[in-house]
Amino acid sequence: MQASTILPVRIDWEEHKFGAQVKAPGFLLTTQGExxxxxxxxxxxLLADYLAHEGKSNPEWQNIKAEEIRFECEYDLAAFFEHFKELKISAIAARAGINPNLLQQYVSGNKRASESQAKKIQAAVHLLANELKQIALS
Structure with missing residues (x-):
């Protein structure tokens, strides 16, 4: 593996805690936290421990340092809105063209968003982020 390794991390929200999981060749790491x-x-x-021990015998991970690895986070909807509390579910729903009550049900886990619904929500969040990057305050 190269020094610019990016590992996908799944972030979930369950029982009032964040959970994280990363899968890569040779290991599966999971953890929870506030x-x-x-x-x-x-x-x-956990990754540093793997690289210092078991990873030494895995050719894909030799000479890789934990600090050289970037995490790319993918959030479930509940974790996303819990982590980014500044965002209102109703405002994101309006931007995405989704009923706010339906988005609330997705976030609470009562219903599961289809891939197309999740993409709409993601697009609305990305559009907002791009708009915010263009702002200059005085």
Missing amino acids: TVPGVLENLRN
């Missing part, structure tokens, strides 16, 4: 930065730090520590 915050997203906390679970990412836990994952980095």
